[in-house]
Amino acid sequence: MKLTVQDLNSHYGPAHILFDIGFEVGEGEVVALLGRNGAGKSTTFRSIVGLVAQRSGRIMFEGKDVSAKPTHEIVREGLGYVPEERRIFTDLTVEENLEVGRQPRRPNAPHWTREKLFTLFPNLGEMKNRPGGRMSGGEQQMLTIARTLMGNPSLVLLDEPSEGLSPKIVEQMVDAILTMKKEGVSIVVSEQNLHFARLISDRAYIIERGRICFGGTMAELDARPDIRDAHLSL
Amino acid sequence: MAFYVVQFLTGLASAASLFLVASGLSIIFGVTRIVNFAHGAFYMIGAYIAFTLTERLSGAFGFWGSIVLAALAVALIGVLVEMVLLRRIYHAPELFQLLATFGLTLMVEDLVVLIWGPDDLVGRRAPGFKGAIDFFGQNIPSYDLFLIVLGPVVLGILWLLFQRTRWGVLVRAATQDRDMVAALGVNQKWLFTSVFAVGVFLAALGGALQIPRDAVHHAMDLRIIVEVFVVVVIGGLGSIVGAFVAAVLVSELNAFGILIFPKISIILVFLVMAVVLIVRPWGLFGKPEAAARKTPGLTVNPWRPLTSNERLASLAVLVIAATLPLFAGNYALTVGSEIAIFVIFAVSLHFLMSVGGLASFGHAAYFGLGAYGIAFLAKMAGLPMIVCLLLGPLLGCMGAAVFGFFAVQLSGVYFAMLTLAFAQIVWSIAFQWVSVTGGDNGILGVWPEKWAASPSHFYWLALGVAALVTIALRIAVFSPFGYALRATRDSVLRSEAIGIDAKRIQWTAFVIAGTTAGIGGALFAYLKGSVFPDNLGISLSVDALVMVLLGGVETVSGAVIGAIVYKALNIWLVSQTDLSKLVLGGFIVLIVVVFPKGIVGMLEMLAQRRRKSSPPRSPLLAKPIESAE
Numbered sequence: 085m086k087l088t089v090q091d092l093n094s095h096y097g098p099a100h101i102l103f104d105i106g107f108e109v110g111e112g113e114v115v116a117l118l119g120r121n122g123a124g125k126s127t128t129f130r131s132i133v134g135l136v137a138q139r140s141g142r143i144m145f146e147g148k149d150v151s152a153k154p155t156h157e158i159v160r161e162g163l164g165y166v167p168e169e170r171r172i173f174t175d176l177t178v179e180e181n182l183e184v185g186r187q188p189r190r191p192n193a194p195h196w197t198r199e200k201l202f203t204l205f206p207n208l209g210e211m212k213n214r215p216g217g218r219m220s221g222g223e224q225q226m227l228t229i230a231r232t233l234m235g236n237p238s239l240v241l242l243d244e245p246s247e248g249l250s251p252k253i254v255e256q257m258v259d260a261i262l263t264m265k266k267e268g269v270s271i272v273v274s275e276q277n278l279h280f281a282r283l284i285s286d287r288a289y290i291i292e293r294g295r296i297c298f299g300g301t302m303a304e305l306d307a308r309p310d311i312r313d314a315h316l317s318l
Numbered sequence: 319m320a321f322y323v324v325q326f327l328t329g330l331a332s333a334a335s336l337f338l339v340a341s342g343l344s345i346i347f348g349v350t351r352i353v354n355f356a357h358g359a360f361y362m363i364g365a366y367i368a369f370t371l372t373e374r375l376s377g378a379f380g381f382w383g384s385i386v387l388a389a390l391a392v393a394l395i396g397v398l399v400e401m402v403l404l405r406r407i408y409h410a411p412e413l414f415q416l417l418a419t420f421g422l423t424l425m426v427e428d429l430v431v432l433i434w435g436p437d438d439l440v441g442r443r444a445p446g447f448k449g450a451i452d453f454f455g456q457n458i459p460s461y462d463l464f465l466i467v468l469g470p471v472v473l474g475i476l477w478l479l480f481q482r483t484r485w486g487v488l489v490r491a492a493t494q495d496r497d498m499v500a501a502l503g504v505n506q507k508w509l510f511t512s513v514f515a516v517g518v519f520l521a522a523l524g525g526a527l528q529i530p531r532d533a534v535h536h537a538m539d540l541r542i543i544v545e546v547f548v549v550v551v552i553g554g555l556g557s558i559v560g561a562f563v564a565a566v567l568v569s570e571l572n573a574f575g576i577l578i579f580p581k582i583s584i585i586l587v588f589l590v591m592a593v594v595l596i597v598r599p600w601g602l603f604g605k606p607e608a609a610a611r612k613t614p615g616l617t618v619n620p621w622r623p624l625t626s627n628e629r630l631a632s633l634a635v636l637v638i639a640a641t642l643p644l645f646a647g648n649y650a651l652t653v654g655s656e657i658a659i660f661v662i663f664a665v666s667l668h669f670l671m672s673v674g675g676l677a678s679f680g681h682a683a684y685f686g687l688g689a690y691g692i693a694f695l696a697k698m699a700g701l702p703m704i705v706c707l708l709l710g711p712l713l714g715c716m717g718a719a720v721f722g723f724f725a726v727q728l729s730g731v732y733f734a735m736l737t738l739a740f741a742q743i744v745w746s747i748a749f750q751w752v753s754v755t756g757g758d759n760g761i762l763g764v765w766p767e768k769w770a771a772s773p774s775h776f777y778w779l780a781l782g783v784a785a786l787v788t789i790a791l792r793i794a795v796f797s798p799f800g801y802a803l804r805a806t807r808d809s810v811l812r813s814e815a816i817g818i819d820a821k822r823i824q825w826t827a828f829v830i831a832g833t834t835a836g837i838g839g840a841l842f843a844y845l846k847g848s849v850f851p852d853n854l855g856i857s858l859s860v861d862a863l864v865m866v867l868l869g870g871v872e873t874v875s876g877a878v879i880g881a882i883v884y885k886a887l888n889i890w891l892v893s894q895t896d897l898s899k900l901v902l903g904g905f906i907v908l909i910v911v912v913f914p915k916g917i918v919g920m921l922e923m924l925a926q927r928r929r930k931s932s933p934p935r936s937p938l939l940a941k942p943i944e945s946a947e
Contacts, residue, residue, distance in 0.1 A: 133501055159503035171498040173491045183484060184491045185502045235503050 085144070086111050086239050086270045087132075087163070092141035094131045101127050102294045105141070109239065109272055114265050116285035117274040118316055124294040125274035126168050129241045133165045134158050146192075146238070162190050164237030168244045168274075170228040174217030178208055181216055181227055185234035193238035194267040201230040204260055222253035229260065239270040246280045258283050278316055290315045320454035329573030330566065331462035331531075334469040337565035338524030339542055340549040341476060341558045342517035348493040348556035349513045352404060353412065353731050355419035357521050358543030359426035364392045364522025365534045366434050369441045372529065378445040389523040396518030400511050406911050408510070412731050413677040417867060418910040420860055423539055424903030430536050432897070441529030461530050468527070472520075473562050480558070489513055493556060540856065544742060548591045551735050554604020563602060585750075588743045592724060595736050599728050621804075621874050623796050636785055643774030651773035652845070653889055658780035659841045661881040662787050664865035666834035668877030669791045671866055673800060674827040675807030676726070679734040680741025681835055681862050683721070684714035686854025687744065688836025689843040693761040703767040707840055714836020715829060717744065722828030726821055729810075741859055748851040760850035764843050780841050787834055788878055794830070795874055803827050861888075864906055870916025879918050 085108050092105035102124050109115045119125050131139045134155040143151040150158045159165065173181050182198060189195050202209030205226040211219065216227065225245060232240060245261070246254045261284045265271060275281040281288060281302075288305050290298040292315045298305065305312060343357045371384030399422065407415055447461040480486035492499045492509055500506050525538075532538075549568050553560025568587055575586040600606045624632065642654055667681045691713030695706040721740040728736055748755045755761065770776050794800050805813035806820040814820050843849050852858065861884070869880025887905075891898045913920060 135497060135501060155497075155500040156503050156505045159501060165501050167498070167501070171495055173494050173498070175494060176487065176491060180487045180490075183487050184499060184504070186484075187503050231502065 085109065086113070086146065087272070088142075088144040089128075089132065090142040090144070092128065092131055092143070093139065094127055094136050095138040096127075096136070097138075100294070102131060102139075105131075105291070105294070105296055107289045107296060107299060109270055112265065112268055112270055113287065114261070114271045114273065114285045116281035116288040117272060117291060118276070118278065118281060118288055119274070119291035120276060120316065123291045125291055126243055127294075128291065129165060129167075129243050129272075129274065132158075132241060133163065159235065159237075160187060162193055162236070162238040164232040164235055164240040166228050166232045166240060166242045166245070168247065170221075170224045172216035172219070172224045172227055172231075175215060177213045177215055178219075178227060179212045181231050182234050185231035187235040190236045190238065193236050194269060195236055196230075196233040198234075201233060204233075204263055205230055205256075222249050222256075225249060225253070225257070226260070233264070233269075237269065239272070240264070242271055242273040244274055244276070246275065246277055254280060276316070278312070320456045324453060324456040324458055325573050325577065326570065327458055327462060327466060329570040330469070331459075331465040332572070333565040333569035334465040334472075335524040335528050336542070336545060336549055336569055337469050337562050338472060338527070339521045340546045340553070340561040340565055341472075342520030342524075343546055344550050344553070344556055344558060344561045345476075345489075345520070346514055346517035347550070349489055349496070350404070350408060350510050351412070352408070352415045352419070353555075353735075354517070355416055355543065356399070356422040356426070357419075357517070357546060358539035358541075359423045360392055360396060360518045360521040361525035361542050362430060362534075362536070362539040363395065363426065364388055364525030365441075365528055365538065366430055366439075366525075367391055367522075368526035368529055369434075369439050369534050372442045381442065381445050385523070385526040388526045389519050392522030392525075393515045393519035396522075397511055397515050400514040403907065403911065404514070405507070405510075410910070410914060413671075413734070413863070413871075414867075414910045414914060416679070416731075416734065417860075417863060418907050421903040421906030421910070423543075424899040424906070426903075427536055427539065428897045428900035428903075432900075434534075434536075436536065438533040438535045440533050444530045447530070459531075465527065465531075469562065469565075473558065476558050485512070544738075544856075545587075547735050547738065548587055550601070551732070551739075552591050552594045552601055554601025555731070556605070557601065557603035560601055560603030585743055585746050588739050588746070591739050592736065592743075595732065595739075596724055596727060599732055621795065623792075636781075639781060640778065643777060648773045651777045653886075655773070655777045655780040655841075655845050656889070657882055657885045658777070658784040659838050659845060660861075660865065660885045661784045661878050662838035662841070663835055663862055664869070664877040664881035664884075665784075665788050665791055665875065666831045666838065667862045668866045668869070668871075668875065668880075669794070669834070670827055670831035671863075672871050672873070672877075673795055673807065674803050674824055674831075676729070676824060676828065677734055677863070678725075678737040678828075678831075678859070679863070680737035680739070680744075680856075680859050681831070682854045682856070682858035683737075683741035683744040684718050684832035684835040685839035685842070685858065685862075686748070686849075686851075687717045687832075688714040688839030689849045689853045690748065690755065690761070690839075691836065692840045692843040693764050693849040696764050697761055703770065703844070707837075707844075710840040710843075711833050711836030714839060715833040718829045718832020718836075719825075722825050722832060726824040726828055738856070738859070741854060741856065745851055745854050745856075748854060755851070758851065760848050762848045764849060765847045766844040770844070776845065780845070783837065783841060787837060788875060791830075791834065792875055799823070799826070864909075867906075868909055868916050870919030870922075872915060873918040873922065876916050876918030880916060883917065 087109040090106050092102055094102040105128055107115070117125050117128065127136060130136045132143055134153065141151065142149060145161055145163050148161065150161060173184065176184070179198070182201070207223055208226055208230060216224065219227065229242070229245065245257050249257065258280070261271060261273070273281065273284065285302060287301050289296050290311065297315060298311050339357060339361050343354055346352060346354050368385050368388035371388055372381050375384050403418060407418055444461050447464050450457040450459045451463065480490060488499065488504055488509055492506065496506060545568060549561060549564040552567065553564030571587050571590060579586060594602065643651055646654070663685050667678065671677050688711045691710035692706050695701045695710055725733055725736050725740065749757055765771065766776060770779050802813065802818050802823050805818055806823050810820045839853065842853065865880040865884045866877045867880070868884050869876030869878065888902070891901055895901060915923060
């Protein structure tokens with residue numbers, strides 16, 4: 085397994101947010117984490133990369149337990165994270181944003197260069213020197229993914245990549261994710277949008293109120309309309 | 319005309335050192351969000367070490383080598399400080415960081431006297447820049463010209479460093495979003511350490527470069543730090559260009575202010591700063607902050623009024639305290655009165671800080687205004703003591719009303735810096751307006767009337783007023799006004815959304831706190847029989863902060879305990895050792911790192927732990943990265 089999460093529990097202050105979350109991601113697989121607003125998708129991702137201080141459980145990445153490591157070490161193992169809020173450095177140009185993400189080459193992961201990323205996201209190549217704060221939402225979404233890819237991750241946690249984007253940009257996003265998959269990057273993508281998830285994912289988990297309540301292939305999910313309707317708003 | 323040109327050039331030369339120190343402070347703040355009070359101390363150590371090295375090493379290479387070596391050595395000290403102390407408090411509220419670095423400053427002040435002695439040291443002239451250049455009959459020291467060139471050169475180097483290197487890009491990214499930088503695989507720890515080292519290097523270099531111009535002495539830290547605060551606030555915290563422009567502006571204001579208004583030269587700079595803060599709170603070149611980090615006030619346990627048992631216990635303690643004159647001598651009673659007065663002072667700041675979430679770094683201004691109010695009324699108007707006691711604090715009230723109005727427009731570190739600046743204005747007036755305030759000599763002979771003159775009577779008076787003030791403020795905490803104030807502390811946005819006029823509530827709290835401090839100051843004037851500018855100085859403001867912190871910022875009235883313990887300890891310490899600043903500074907650092915919840919906070923936590931098996935963690939030192947989804 086590429087990534088195995090076991091018994092993940094997280095708290096924000098006195099509030100218990102995640103309850104015994106567990107899921108797996110295989111080598112080269114794209115797995116969707118589906119759930120409504122506030123179900124705990126983002127918290128799950130933030131907990132995996134160590135951005136939530138109060139958490140317990142086991143996070144195995146490429147056979148190593150990374151749950152005790154600080155954020156930057158987890159990321160340097162090759163576990164990339166793309167936040168939902170995008171968190172572009174608004175004062176930095178596109179190229180500088182990419183520079184912040186740059187990490188050494190990794191043997192077991194595809195190697196991304198600026199040029200390669202500018203072919204994946206042609207818009208970015210046309211605005212290399214534009215400050216991040218003067219980009220549209222869609223361009224920022226591309227930049228945040230490209231920035232994480234500069235770290236040559238072997239697995240990427242993609243938090244709601246389609247949120248707030250126009251249908252045309254969403255199409256581009258689907259293409260980009262499929263290219264990443266073809267290159268050999270494993271992906272966990274959190275989504276509210278089942279149609280989008282179906283276009284890219286091999287398997288799916290459903291999270292509701294901080295608990296995993298379904299796990300299976302997309303076909304298995306389609307066979308259970310009751311679960312789909314109960315936990316996802318379509 | 320030539321004279322004015324020379325005056326202008328002198329201003330530019332002074333700006334160089336100021337810029338070096340200020341840019342260091344700005345860089346450190348940008349990334350670590352710490353306003354490094356100890357920056358002046360690093361500047362001072364830089365000067366002292368450079369002095370020693372230039373005395374030992376000879377020749378031109380020796381001199382310039384010593385300057386660089388001194389700055390590097392201090393940068394190394396800075397790295398140690400960062401790794402040992404600051405790493406523990408990055409996630410603490412900014413007040414704690416200001417206090418910890420202030421504690422360091424106190425320690426350094428005593429240490430340099432221990433190592434280098436109390437006398438001013440006059441350093442060597444710079445080889446190759448010993449003479450002066452004639453400019454239409456006026457002399458310009460050639461070293462000044464060197465400094466004038468150096469300023470823009472350093473600015474250029476820093477610009478290249480931040481724009482053209484990977485380190486610079488990472489630092490700029492971290493200035494905006496530290497967690498995201500970590501989430502991209504960058505080790506924040508070393509980034510922070512390196513930034514701190516660069517910042518301290520600049521401060522020490524600024525200090526080292528001053529030795530051919532100025533004598534090295536052990537008070538140069540506070541003088542520069544206040545100026546540097548002014549520079550970074552005017553220029554915008556985090557902006558290097560802003561630091562440069564503001565350093566030039568401030569130095570020129572100083573250079574020409576002395577010519578135009580010799581009496582108020584100090585005030586001029588602070589007035590400019592106040593105007594800038596009001597018009598552009600984030601400074602000329604700064605950027606508006608995203609929602610400021612919470613000042614203390616996050617309570618885990620909701621506050622509640624005392625139970626009737628606790629009330630009886632408090633009353634019993636008060637009665638026991640009132641029996642002190644039955645067995646204690648006059649000295650103990652005078653100490654007791656002083657402690658009671660500082661309880662009033664600490665409680666007033668506690669109200670502003672803990673209940674209002676507004677950490678003032680210049681609260682002594684209102685204490686001192688109360689004291690001066692008494693001095694004016696009693697000495698000049700000759701009013702009876704009771705009338706004086708009722709009217710004197712009004713001066714504190716008026717001061718708080720004026721300054722508070724401007725101060726509450728800001729929050730967080732900017733609020734702290736503005737209150738500090740206002741306190742310095744008041745101090746300068748008291749210091750410079752000799753004909754009214756007596757300047758440094760103060761106003762003497764303010765003695766209480768016969769009915770309050772004996773130590774025991776005065777003690778009862780002070781104790782009674784302290785008790786009344788504490789009770790009144792507690793009532794205010796649990797009144798509708800207190801609820802509104804706590805609401806604005808916890809979230810200005812949400813409280814405004816339910817119809818609370820946040821600024822007005824905070825202003826009112828500021829005035830209440832200032833008036834209360836004025837009451838303390840009024841009694842203090844009678845206790846000492848005199849009033850001095852020190853009664854509104856920085857060190858007194860910091861005393862108040864330490865008392866509140868020691869008692870516990872998360873508590874309802876921990877400041878009472880904090881004031882008693884701190885003041886007793888302080889009086890005892892000064893009588894025991896010459897190194898009171900060293901001990902006190904160490905003590906402050908220790909509280910911040912080890913007991914951030916203060917004495918009362920610790921007791922409450924222990925009591926709670928007995929009740930519950932798993933105590934909730936203090937939010938003060940927990941990682942702040944957690945924001946709701």
